[in-house]
Amino acid sequence: VQAVAESGGGLVQAGGSLTLSCVASGRTNSAFVMGWFRQAPGKERELVAATTWSNPTTYYADSVKGRFIISRDAAKLTGYLQMNNLKPEDTAVYYCAARNREMIVTTVAGYYYWGQGTQVTVSS
Numbered sequence: 001v002q003a004v005a006e007s008g009g010g011l012v013q014a015g016g017s018l019t020l021s022c023v024a025s026g027r028t029n030s031a032f033v034m035g036w037f038r039q040a041p042g043k044e045r046e047l048v049a050a051t052t053w054s055n056p057t058t059y060y061a062d063s064v065k066g067r068f069i070i071s072r073d074a075a076k077l078t079g080y081l082q083m084n085n086l087k088p089e090d091t092a093v094y095y096c097a098a099r100n101r102e103m104i105v106t107t108v109a110g111y112y113y114w115g116q117g118t119q120v121t122v123s124s
Contacts, residue, residue, distance in 0.1 A: 001113055002026020004034070006096035009118030012086055018120060020081040022096030030054035031102040034072065034079040035111055038092035038120075045095070047106045049081055059104045064090075086122045093117040 001024045008020040022034060035050035049070040050059045058070055067086075072079040083090065095118075097111035105111075 001032045001034075001098040001100055004096045004098050004113050004115045006094065006115040006118050009094060009120045011121045011123065014086060014088055014122055014124050016086050016122075017082070017084045018086065019083070020094055020096070020118060020120075022079045022081075022115060024077045024079070024098060030074070031100065033099045033102060033104050033111075034070075035059075035097045035099070035104070036070065036079075036081045037095045037097055037108065037111075038090075039095070039117075040089075040092040043092075045108050047108075048094075050104045050106075051079065052102045052104060054102060057104065059106070083120070086120075088122045088124045090120065091122050092120060094120050 003025045006022040037045050039045040048061045051070045069082040096115040098113045099111045
């Protein structure tokens with residue numbers, strides 16, 4: 001992977017759902033990780049979900065377990081973050097990121113390629 005680009009943010013009421021998409025590009029093989037980070041105002045960027053690509057192993061932050069689902073369409077080189085039962089505290093800029101090693105890490109520094117971010121706003 002040499003680049004990623006996300007889309008799909010927006011405004012939703014609490015309890016609603018949104019699905020974010022992330023397209024990977026560049027020279028790709030199956031040995032990479034796609035992660036979804038988010039950053040709320042005044043807070044650090046945090047990993048909320050990630051998946052390895054070839055033989056999917058997933059990670060979820062405790063705050064989103066049971067509500068968010070990460071998936072990928074290998075043929076389209078596209079990953080998805082389905083966000084259900086959204087809460088106002090999920091409001092943040094969401095970033096897709098990738099690392100060219102097939103091991104999930106949770107640090108920002110562990111990811112080499114980043115999208116531009118997409119705003120998700122959950123109203124109460």
